[in-house]
Amino acid sequence: MPITPPTCADKNNAMRLRIPYNELSALLPKDPGLAAHCRRVAGLATEIASALPLPGRAMPVLEQAALLHHNPSLLFGDAAMERILHDLLPQGGWKEPSRATHSPRALPEDLIALLTAFQAFPRPCADRNTRAASEILAVANFLDEHIEFSAWDCNTLANLSDVIDDLSGLIQPAIREALRKAFRSSRFTLDTGRLPVQIGVIKELLGILAQSASMEVQALAAVASRDPVISARLVHAANSGLYGGRSTIRSVRQAVAHLGIDASRRLLLALAVHPIFASANLRSIWQHSVWMAEFLESFARRQNLLDPEEALFLGLVHDIGRLATQAVPQSVGALFARLTTSNCPVTYVEQLVLGSDHAELGAAILSLFHVPEHIVEAVRFHHRPAASDSLLASALYLGEFASECEEDLPSTPHLRAALANTQCSFESLSELCRKRATSFAAILNVA
Ligand SMILES: [Fe+2]
Ligand SMILES: [Fe+2]
Ligand SMILES: [Fe+2]
Known part of the structure; x- marks a missing residue:
C-alpha cells in the first residue's frame, strides 16, 4: 500500500x-530479521541523538524514521517518486496528484523529509535539523549493519573508533562526537573487588573437586563441610522427595552416602557456583546456567565428546562474564x-558499550579461579565457535542456540561450524532439547 506525503488540505495529518x-x-517490515534490524537502528539512533542533543521535537520523528527506513512503499512507492519529481523538476513542473489516487494513510511531513534525506545520504540536506537527523540515521544503520556482519565472519566489534573514522568526511564532526559519546563511555576493566561475591571459598571447592575425580564419601563430605551454607543445602537436598528422602538425614556425611558419590x-x-549468581538481578542468568548445565551434560553423554562432569561445570559458569554488567x-x-x-x-550491547563481551570477560574471571585452560578457551569462544578449535566452545554455542536466549545475533557460519565440530546434526540437536529432563533444576530449587 503506497504511503503519501500530506497535502495542504490534510492539515491534521501534516501537523501530527x-x-x-x-x-x-x-x-x-514483515521479515522478522529486518524488523529486528529496524528496532536496533531506532535504539542506536535515539542514543546518538540524545548525545548530540537533537531538539526534543525531532526525537520521535527520528525514532519512527528508523523503524520505517526499510519500508518498500517509502523507498519505491508513488510518494517517493513524487517527492523526487518535486525536487528535480523545475519550479511549477510538479503537479500534486489528486487524493483519489492515494491511500488515505499519510505520513507526517517531517518524517517524509527525514526519510528522503536519509535516502539521499551523503548528499547534505538544506534544513539543519533534518540533515543532522538523517546523518544520525545513516550512522545508526551503518553501525548495526557492521555489527551484523561481524556476527557472520569470525570477529567481534574490535574497535569502534576505527568504525567512526571510516565515516569521516561523510558526517559532520558533531555527529561523530555524539557517536563517540553515546557508546564506549565505559571501557571495562575487570576489578575483582567489585564482583558481587567473594571468590575464595568457591575457588578452593572447585579446585578440590577438579583435582580428584574419584573420592570416597568421607573425603567428599570433608570438602562439602568447608562451607556451612553449602553443607546445609546439601543435607536439605538429600532430604527432599526428589532423592527419596524421609527427612532423617542430619549430617553432610549421611547426605553424601545417601545421594551417592x-x-x-x-x-x-552447582552449590559451589550458585553464590556467584545469588543476587536477585542475576536469578535469570542462574536459571539459564542450570538449563545449560543439564543440556551440556546430556550432550556430553550422547556425543561422547567431553566428560559429563566437566560439561556440567562448563554450563554452570559459561556466562560468568555477565557479572561484569553488575559492576x-x-x-x-x-x-x-x-x-x-x-x-x-546482550553480546551486541557489551561489545558496543564495554568494548568486550561476556565471553571475553568470563574467560578473564575464570582465569582467576585457575580452572584448566581448555575451559577458559571454551568460555572465551562460546559465541564465536567458528573462530576456535575448541570442541567445548562449539558445544556451548549449540546450548546457547537451543536455549533460545538470543544472547547474540543469529549466525549461520557459527552454527554450521559448531554442528560440524561436534559431529552433531541439526535433527539430533532438536531431539536432545525435547528429551532433556529438568531434574537438576528441580533439585537445585529445593537445595
Ligand atoms: Fe537498514
Ligand atoms: Fe548463555
Ligand atoms: Fe553467553
Missing part, C-alpha cells in the same frame, strides 16, 4: 508528529537496559 502505534506496526559431586559443583556505573546499566529493550542482544 507521531504515527499511531497500530499504523506504525502495520508499516514495519556422583550425585553429590554434581550437586556440590558498571548506573548510567551505563541504564544504557544497557535501553538498548536491550530495542532488541539488541
Whole structure:
C-alpha cells in the first residue's frame, strides 16, 4: 500500500508528529530479521541523538524514521517518486496528484523529509535539523549493519573508533562526537573487588573437586563441610522427595552416602557456583546456567565428546562474564537496559558499550579461579565457535542456540561450524532439547 506525503488540505495529518502505534506496526517490515534490524537502528539512533542533543521535537520523528527506513512503499512507492519529481523538476513542473489516487494513510511531513534525506545520504540536506537527523540515521544503520556482519565472519566489534573514522568526511564532526559519546563511555576493566561475591571459598571447592575425580564419601563430605551454607543445602537436598528422602538425614556425611558419590559431586559443583549468581538481578542468568548445565551434560553423554562432569561445570559458569554488567556505573546499566529493550542482544550491547563481551570477560574471571585452560578457551569462544578449535566452545554455542536466549545475533557460519565440530546434526540437536529432563533444576530449587 503506497504511503503519501500530506497535502495542504490534510492539515491534521501534516501537523501530527507521531504515527499511531497500530499504523506504525502495520508499516514495519514483515521479515522478522529486518524488523529486528529496524528496532536496533531506532535504539542506536535515539542514543546518538540524545548525545548530540537533537531538539526534543525531532526525537520521535527520528525514532519512527528508523523503524520505517526499510519500508518498500517509502523507498519505491508513488510518494517517493513524487517527492523526487518535486525536487528535480523545475519550479511549477510538479503537479500534486489528486487524493483519489492515494491511500488515505499519510505520513507526517517531517518524517517524509527525514526519510528522503536519509535516502539521499551523503548528499547534505538544506534544513539543519533534518540533515543532522538523517546523518544520525545513516550512522545508526551503518553501525548495526557492521555489527551484523561481524556476527557472520569470525570477529567481534574490535574497535569502534576505527568504525567512526571510516565515516569521516561523510558526517559532520558533531555527529561523530555524539557517536563517540553515546557508546564506549565505559571501557571495562575487570576489578575483582567489585564482583558481587567473594571468590575464595568457591575457588578452593572447585579446585578440590577438579583435582580428584574419584573420592570416597568421607573425603567428599570433608570438602562439602568447608562451607556451612553449602553443607546445609546439601543435607536439605538429600532430604527432599526428589532423592527419596524421609527427612532423617542430619549430617553432610549421611547426605553424601545417601545421594551417592556422583550425585553429590554434581550437586556440590552447582552449590559451589550458585553464590556467584545469588543476587536477585542475576536469578535469570542462574536459571539459564542450570538449563545449560543439564543440556551440556546430556550432550556430553550422547556425543561422547567431553566428560559429563566437566560439561556440567562448563554450563554452570559459561556466562560468568555477565557479572561484569553488575559492576558498571548506573548510567551505563541504564544504557544497557535501553538498548536491550530495542532488541539488541546482550553480546551486541557489551561489545558496543564495554568494548568486550561476556565471553571475553568470563574467560578473564575464570582465569582467576585457575580452572584448566581448555575451559577458559571454551568460555572465551562460546559465541564465536567458528573462530576456535575448541570442541567445548562449539558445544556451548549449540546450548546457547537451543536455549533460545538470543544472547547474540543469529549466525549461520557459527552454527554450521559448531554442528560440524561436534559431529552433531541439526535433527539430533532438536531431539536432545525435547528429551532433556529438568531434574537438576528441580533439585537445585529445593537445595
Ligand atoms: Fe537498514
Ligand atoms: Fe548463555
Ligand atoms: Fe553467553
